Amino acid sequence: MSDTKGLLIVLSGPSGVGKGTVREAIFKENPYHYVYSISATTRQMREGEVDGVDYYFVSREEFEGYIADNTLLEYAEYVNNYYGTPLAMIQKTLDSGKDVFLEIEVQGAMKVREKMPEGVFIFLAPPSLSELEKRITNRGTDSESVIIERMQKAREEIDMMQHYDYVVINEDVNRAVDQVNMIIQTEHLKVDRVVDKIKGQIHQYFQEEID
Numbered sequence: 438m439s440d441t442k443g444l445l446i447v448l449s450g451p452s453g454v455g456k457g458t459v460r461e462a463i464f465k466e467n468p469y470h471y472v473y474s475i476s477a478t479t480r481q482m483r484e485g486e487v488d489g490v491d492y493y494f495v496s497r498e499e500f501e502g503y504i505a506d507n508t509l510l511e512y513a514e515y516v517n518n519y520y521g522t523p524l525a526m527i528q529k530t531l532d533s534g535k536d537v538f539l540e541i542e543v544q545g546a547m548k549v550r551e552k553m554p555e556g557v558f559i560f561l562a563p564p565s566l567s568e569l570e571k572r573i574t575n576r577g578t579d580s581e582s583v584i585i586e587r588m589q590k591a592r593e594e595i596d597m598m599q600h601y602d603y604v605v606i607n608e609d610v611n612r613a614v615d616q617v618n619m620i621i622q623t624e625h626l627k628v629d630r631v632v633d634k635i636k637g638q639i640h641q642y643f644q645e646e647i648d
């Protein structure tokens with residue numbers, strides 16, 4: 438257990454906006470500080486994806502078992518598939534002082550906000566809907582009908598950006614990465630977090646004297 442808890446960072450926004458791209462760049466710059474929360478999903482594995490790295494790919498029955506057993510922090514049904522955040526690693530990682538990154542859609546992010554309002558909620562927005570469609574299409578991972586469904590969802594999701602702490606427009610990846618980094622730094626420096634850290638250090642000092 439660390440004297441300061443890690444930060445829960447929720448990066449959300451429509452499919453194809455670039456959440457994964459931005460998160461990967463941030464992890465590359467600072468590989469030891471962050472832990473990525475690997476979600477469970479019932480979606481078919483895409484070419485190049487690895488089970489246990491990109492997602493835990495499970496059947497609908499398995500996923501419904503997680504729901505029944507309450508082992509998910511949140512879950513949502515998105516374009517005919519379940520997606521959910523396993524709860525077990527989140528608290529353990531935050532207690533160890535590391536920041537946890539969740540990369541999830543909007544319904545799930547709002548559920549996390551209810552349960553863990555101390556998290557930092559960042560909405561990644563596209564420069565325009567036409568650019569979003571271009572990105573999903575060029576990624577080449579989804580059929581035409583799925584792209585239409587994802588774009589329909591995107592319109593609803595963009596409407597929800599006002600419920601986030603921060604909105605970052607991902608026009609240029611490097612600029613978006615800088616802005617997310619700046620948000621994380623700012624959140625780490627917030628008074629209550631710094632006070633908690635000092636309290637933890639003082640407590641540890643006396644603990645060592647007592648021992």
Ligand SMILES: Nc1ncnc2c1ncn2[C@@H]1O[C@H](COP(=O)(O)OP(=O)(O)OP(=O)(O)O)[C@@H](O)[C@H]1O
Pocket residue numbers: 450451452453454455456457458459572573575576607608609610
């Ligand atoms: N700023 C950008 N400019 C142009 N293309 C981008 C930008 N950011 C990401 N992309 C591209 O857009 C596509 C979608 O990005 P990515 O897979 O990271 O999105 P995502 O939000 O994680 O999607 P999903 O939620 O479906 O997993 C990728 O091909 C990526 O290379």
Ligand SMILES: Nc1nc2c(ncn2[C@@H]2O[C@H](COP(=O)(O)O)[C@@H](O)[C@H]2O)c(=O)[nH]1
Pocket residue numbers: 450451452456476477480511512513515520521522540541542543544545546
């Ligand atoms: N509510 C949750 N949403 C999640 C989770 N993991 C991923 N996602 C989001 O789902 C959509 C579709 O993802 P894709 O990999 O099929 O393109 C996208 O917005 C993801 O961010 C989760 O655990 N919970």
